[in-house]
Amino acid sequence: MTTAEVSDDDFQEILAQTRHFVRSAVVPREQEILREDRVPDDLREQAKDMGLFGYAIPQEWGGLGLDLAQDVELAMELGYTSLALRSMFGTNNGIAGQVLVGYGTDEQKSTWLEGIASGDVVASFALTEPGAGSNPSGLRTKATLDGSDWIINGQKQYITNAPTADLFVTFARSRPADDNGAGIAVFLVPADTPGVQVGTKDKKMGQEGAWTADVNFTDVRVPAAALVGGSEDIGYRAAMTSLARGRVHIAALAVGTAQRALDESVAHAATATQGGTPIGGFQLVQAMLAEQQTGVLAGRAMVRDTARQWLTGQDRRIAPSAAKLFCTEMVGKVADLAVQIHGGSGYMRGVPVERIYRDVRLLRLYEGTSEIQKLIIGGGLVKAASKAAKR
Numbered sequence: 001m002t003t004a005e006v007s008d009d010d011f012q013e014i015l016a017q018t019r020h021f022v023r024s025a026v027v028p029r030e031q032e033i034l035r036e037d038r039v040p041d042d043l044r045e046q047a048k049d050m051g052l053f054g055y056a057i058p059q060e061w062g063g064l065g066l067d068l069a070q071d072v073e074l075a076m077e078l079g080y081t082s083l084a085l086r087s088m089f090g091t092n093n094g095i096a097g098q099v100l101v102g103y104g105t106d107e108q109k110s111t112w113l114e115g116i117a118s119g120d121v122v123a124s125f126a127l128t129e130p131g132a133g134s135n136p137s138g139l140r141t142k143a144t145l146d147g148s149d150w151i152i153n154g155q156k157q158y159i160t161n162a163p164t165a166d167l168f169v170t171f172a173r174s175r176p177a178d179d180n181g182a183g184i185a186v187f188l189v190p191a192d193t194p195g196v197q198v199g200t201k202d203k204k205m206g207q208e209g210a211w212t213a214d215v216n217f218t219d220v221r222v223p224a225a226a227l228v229g230g231s232e233d234i235g236y237r238a239a240m241t242s243l244a245r246g247r248v249h250i251a252a253l254a255v256g257t258a259q260r261a262l263d264e265s266v267a268h269a270a271t272a273t274q275g276g277t278p279i280g281g282f283q284l285v286q287a288m289l290a291e292q293q294t295g296v297l298a299g300r301a302m303v304r305d306t307a308r309q310w311l312t313g314q315d316r317r318i319a320p321s322a323a324k325l326f327c328t329e330m331v332g333k334v335a336d337l338a339v340q341i342h343g344g345s346g347y348m349r350g351v352p353v354e355r356i357y358r359d360v361r362l363l364r365l366y367e368g369t370s371e372i373q374k375l376i377i378g379g380g381l382v383k384a385a386s387k388a389a390k391r
């Protein structure tokens with residue numbers, strides 16, 4: 001079991017401040033975020049000052065140093081409002097930042113991590129390509145050696161925070177897959193490197209204020225020092241580990257959003273009337289609330305247990321996928337019920353559950369679709385059983 005860098009008392013303080021920030025500063029501005037399709041600069045600055053760009057980066061590198069058990073508690077608070085808020089610093093703490101934390105050389109860490117932790121640097125995780133999403137081992141972006149430099153060519157899509165990124169944590173094939181591994185390396189590519197071109201912002205279904213775009217790499221030259229961990233064989237493993245950790249966080253985020261959808265539903269059911277009767281008095285409405293509440297409680301217990309198992313090292317593969325699968329499907333159902341409880345008003349722009357319904361749809365798609373989580377869980381169980389049978 002790893003020991004937490006942050007004491008429980010200090011963490012409770014961080015959690016309380018985050019909860020206060022989310023509920024008193026961000027929730028009242030959800031409509032503005034939606035309308036303007038951006039997180040206002042003053043909220044970004046407040047998040048920066050609170051250390052939220054680096055909550056999961058070790059203190060040694062300027063972050064708050066939360067462990068995964070603390071991370072999920074924070075994520076449940078962040079999920080309570082527009083998911084664009086979390087997305088703004090999600091890649092720094094999560095998929096991009098954790099590649100550096102887990103696999104970077106000391107030199108790479110000291111060059112980049114302090115900026116990432118403070119929010120002065122926005123890091124994006126550039127793995128997905130057309131035709132290589134669920135199966136990243138099929139990626140075609142190429143890295144070729146030229147003297148001691150690497151030349152990168154390829155195309156990435158749907159890259160979160162690409163329009164504001166300073167650094168792309170970029171996955172590229174340096175050799176064909178062979179018995180020694182997937183042949184995928186990962187490079188630190190500053191966004192202003194000649195040949196890096198970020199496309200226009202994608203128009204998405206939801207999560208207004210969270211931006212994604214294509215990123216094209218044309219003869220992008222980076223030095224040997226840009227190869228993460230100084231080894232070509234690290235990329236695939238780094239991507240898989242970073243994504244597995246990220247899945248626990250996404251599961252917790254889903255629980256936070258489900259709690260919000262439930263709170264909105266209860267408030268509506270208690271006050272809205274039909275024929276003079278509060279709709280919350282109808283048992284079929286109560287049944288919907290009961291289903292929502294049960295999902296939230298089950299999800300919360302699951303993410304806490306999964307984070308614990310991650311920290312002890314007991315399970316860093318099946319449990320994260322199971323938590324992501326359950327919690328993201330759960331919030332989809334809870335959001336759907338929330339719209340149902342709101343009746344026609346639930347379909348109207350400006351009503352929080354309408355935003356939530358669209359925001360949470362993404363959670364079942366990225367960082368591994370629900371189908372991919374099922375393959376990881378089922379495949380992992382069978383593999384473990386066959387191994388045991390051979391012993």
Ligand SMILES: Cc1cc2nc3c(=O)[nH]c(=O)nc-3n(C[C@H](O)[C@H](O)[C@H](O)COP(=O)(O)OP(=O)(O)OC[C@H]3O[C@@H](n4cnc5c(N)ncnc54)[C@H](O)[C@@H]3O)c2cc1C
Binds near residue numbers: 126128131160
């Ligand atoms: C808003 C947004 C933000 C994103 N941010 C990032 C980011 O920052 N960095 C990044 O690298 N990527 C990012 N992604 C990409 C995301 O991770 C992929 O879209 C996702 O993994 C699915 O890949 P795909 O889109 O290629 O779909 P596909 O893989 O083509 O999936 C299509 C369907 O086929 C199913 N399927 C695929 N393979 C199998 C299989 N073997 N067995 C059964 N079913 C299968 C899928 O489950 C799905 O239902 C983002 C995507 C979105 C939409």
